[in-house]
Amino acid sequence: MNAEAIIRSIEAEQIKDDLPQIYVGDTVRVGVRIVEGGKERVQPYEGTVIAMRNGGINESITVRKIFQGVGVERVFLLHAPRVASIKVLRRGKARRAKLYYLRDRVGKATRLKQRFDRPL
Amino acid sequence: MSVGILGTKLGMTQIFDEAGNAVPVTVVQAGPCVVTQVKTEQTDGYAAVQIGYGEVAEKALNRPKLGHLSKSSAPALRHLREYRVSNPSEFELGQSITADQFAAGELVDVSGKSIGRGFAGYQKRHNFKRGPMAHGSKNHRLPGSTGAGTTPGRVYPGKRMAGRMGDERVTTRKLSIVRVDDERNLLLIKGCVPGKPGALLSIAPATIVGQQVGR
Numbered sequence: 001m002n003a004e005a006i007i008r009s010i011e012a013e014q015i016k017d018d019l020p021q022i023y024v025g026d027t028v029r030v031g032v033r034i035v036e037g038g039k040e041r042v043q044p045y046e047g048t049v050i051a052m053r054n055g056g057i058n059e060s061i062t063v064r065k066i067f068q069g070v071g072v073e074r075v076f077l078l079h080a081p082r083v084a085s086i087k088v089l090r091r092g093k094a095r096r097a098k099l100y101y102l103r104d105r106v107g108k109a110t111r112l113k114q115r116f117d118r119p120l
Numbered sequence: 121m122s123v124g125i126l127g128t129k130l131g132m133t134q135i136f137d138e139a140g141n142a143v144p145v146t147v148v149q150a151g152p153c154v155v156t157q158v159k160t161e162q163t164d165g166y167a168a169v170q171i172g173y174g175e176v177a178e179k180a181l182n183r184p185k186l187g188h189l190s191k192s193s194a195p196a197l198r199h200l201r202e203y204r205v206s207n208p209s210e211f212e213l214g215q216s217i218t219a220d221q222f223a224a225g226e227l228v229d230v231s232g233k234s235i236g237r238g239f240a241g242y243q244k245r246h247n248f249k250r251g252p253m254a255h256g257s258k259n260h261r262l263p264g265s266t267g268a269g270t271t272p273g274r275v276y277p278g279k280r281m282a283g284r285m286g287d288e289r290v291t292t293r294k295l296s297i298v299r300v301d302d303e304r305n306l307l308l309i310k311g312c313v314p315g316k317p318g319a320l321l322s323i324a325p326a327t328i329v330g331q332q333v334g335r
Contacts, residue, residue, distance in 0.1 A: 003130035007147050082140040
């Protein structure tokens, strides 16, 4: 077994195989495990995927939403145990890989067109 | 048991701990090593254990080395290194040393050869500040003054200058072991270790200042 295969096998224990197919521009709901006063609960976080990073166990998405008039971006490691669930709510049409331009837009301009050719 | 182990750096990845935090780890193939010589106070004046690692073809080694290895009936091994121990009678020739002597949570010192950077300048080698890049400045990456003038009339020894950087033995101290894989002799060490993947590493229990470990 070569070095790369050994490292892959270590990662394989923690890689989730039930992740949905996510694309940049999608609207997703991420269930985040948080511990509050010794109790664990799952908090939903909903927003638009504006960036994705591949890389095996290091795979991550950046989810942006506007909360109380303030833009919030969170980066989730998809394979992290803290990410309890991910659900794609809406497929959006994006013409580039990183939607950082959405940061400079407010209101209606932040909307993305919905696309219907990809299944949810 | 305070003897260290030799291993090969395989690469880095990250794993998630119980709390769900991502922990950066280096995967190290540690051993199996063979005890090739036991040095005692009586015979050698100090107590140490020499271990060997890295099996190679017999023709790759010269006859003196093969003769030395045959005393412990070890296979042809590329690397030999000794570790000081307090009680060498615990070890016997030909004994195999594997990764399971370490446990998760233990602190270790990892030594190896750092990545060679060739002839490196002041900024890279000694973290000098650079000069202004614009406004007519022609001093971009120059060293500045190297000392006084006519007195002393020379540059003092030890003045930090450009030169060969890296490719020297360095030790990263007090790294914690995240996981031990007994079956495949793997160690997962938190953080980074010297060298590139494939580099030879020496992993020894951490030397804590003010604490005599295994002496």
